Amino acid sequence: MRTRQVLGYSLSDRMPEDLVRQAFLNAWSASPAGPGVLFRSDRGGQYASGEFSKTLAAHGFVPSMSRKGNYWDNAVAESFFATLKNEEAIGVYATKAAAHAAIAGYIHGFYNPTRLHSSLGYVSPNDYAKKLKQAG
Numbered sequence: 001m002r003t004r005q006v007l008g009y010s011l012s013d014r015m016p017e018d019l020v021r022q023a024f025l026n027a028w029s030a031s032p033a034g035p036g037v038l039f040r041s042d043r044g045g046q047y048a049s050g051e052f053s054k055t056l057a058a059h060g061f062v063p064s065m066s067r068k069g070n071y072w073d074n075a076v077a078e079s080f081f082a083t084l085k086n087e088e089a090i091g092v093y094a095t096k097a098a099a100h101a102a103i104a105g106y107i108h109g110f111y112n113p114t115r116l117h118s119s120l121g122y123v124s125p126n127d128y129a130k131k132l133k134q135a136g
Contacts, residue, residue, distance in 0.1 A: 037060070
């Protein structure tokens with residue numbers, strides 16, 4: 001079951017191959033998972049790169065890419081980005097450092113611990129994850 005938590009992210013003004021690798025490693029360090037977990041992504045070149053594939057394999061993840069034109073496969077991620085743009089990234093930041101700090105503050109200070117989600121029974125992602133751990 002998805003908790004809607006944002007566990008790993010990485011910010012850059014470009015889309016280098018290492019960006020998704022770093023986001024994955026950030027998520028992994030926050031919440032390690034056992035082998036066999038699917039890593040679902042779109043067909044972007046950064047997800048298909050050799051280095052990223054090696055990183056997934058080294059952590060026991062199985063890559064799973066959507067077919068061309070299946071935009072709904074990424075609905076949860078796209079919903080988060082729309083929410084981020086609507087609730088936090090609504091203006092121009094003075095510097096890249098200010099943008100990074102504001103986005104990190106939004107994720108760790110509001111989105112994960114406080115923001116209620118109808119799909120989670122109107123609890124926050126962190127509270128939902130705690131309930132799952134207690135039940136499991």
